[in-house]
Amino acid sequence: MSEPHPQEPVWSRPGGAWSSGTVTGVPAPPAPAPVPPDAPRKTPAELRRRQLMIFGGVAGAILAGGLIVLLVVLFGSEGNPFGGKASSPTDLRPPLAQACPAPTGSPSAGATRAPASPPAVTGARTVDTQAGISYKRYGAPWETWNEVWRAGTLDVPYRVGQHFVTEDYSGGEYHASILSAAVPAADNDAVSLDLECVGRQVTADVRANYYPQPNTLETIRDEVTTVGGRPAYVSEFRLHFKEAGLTATAELSAVAVIDVGKPTAAVLYISIPNTHQQFDYVINDVLDSVRVL
Structure with missing residues (x-):
């Protein structure tokens, strides 16, 4: 940056001539106009009122500025809080309710109208009060299921039922x-x-998450029907697969989803590996034994 040239003194003009009157004093301000003798004079109360009005205006301006700063701090990361549309609320419905809204014209649209009650059953029963169903109970080698198995992406919580181990292999126990x-x-x-x-x-969750992958599906039954006198969907199928160290290469399975007249549906899952085909009859036997509590 270049430095500015110094200003020439008033008395050192080109040619060196002195001009009187070039440098003068600052002119005096004009005298104030005389106040007419009859002009009204403000009283002390009026002066105080005017001062209060001035102070109130200043305070209001400060308060408005503070509110603006506060709004910028609170909503700065969201953009203009008054100019945009409200964001959509998070969908808190269960996954199945999101995927399958209330029916309008599907075969199960009248699901709450139950058919006639089936005849009473006798003998040992497995009772699942949370699911709202009961079904036939079997003797050895079947044992009481005493764990909570949350399976698949739908996180179905199996708490009640029976099982037995069909083989031990490198991946654990097969049931x-x-x-x-x-x-x-x-x-x-x-x-x-x-x-x-x-x-x-x-059913899709069962196939994708309960069994070795890849697998092939052989459909046996796929229908909306009744189970235990209530509307239900039943899928019966045989899956074929291979997994290192596992003797079973196929499994007969069934999934029943039963309308029990509540926002929750009862799920009944039955699986019989092909190493124990003598128990294949259990699938239809259990489904025929279901009763809604």
Whole structure:
């Protein structure tokens, strides 16, 4: 940056001539106009009132500025809090309720209208009060299921049923099973379920997460029907697969999703490995024995 040239003194003009009057004093301000003798004079009260008005205006301006700063701090990361649209609320419905809204024209649309009650059953029973169903109980080698197995992406919580270990292998224990659970399948207090949609979702979750991958599906039964006198979706299928160290290469399975008149649906899952085909009859036997509590 270049430095500015010094200003020439007034008395050192080109040519060196002195001009009187070039440097003068600052002119005096004009005298104030005389106040007319009859002009009204403000009283002390009026002066104080005017001062209060001035102070109030200043305080209001300071307060407004403070509010603006506060709004910028609170909503700065969100942009203009008054100019945008409100964001959509998070969908808190259960996964099955999101995937399968209340039915309108599906085969299971009248799910809450139960058929005639089936005849009473006798003998040993497995009772699942949370799912709202009971079903036939078997003797050895079947044992009581006493764990909570949360399976698949739908996180179905199997708490009740029977099972037995069919083989031990490098991946752990392999089981034959008869397990039941309750899954939220409707919005809030609604009790109308799209059983076909819910059933297909649960069946797909079973195939994708309960068995070795890849596997091939042989469909035996796939329908909306009645189980225990209540509307239900039943899928019966045989899966074929291979896994290192596992003797079983196929399994006969069934998934029943039963409308029990609540926002939760009862799920009954039955699986029989092909190493124990003598128990294949259990699938239809259990389904025929189901009763809603």
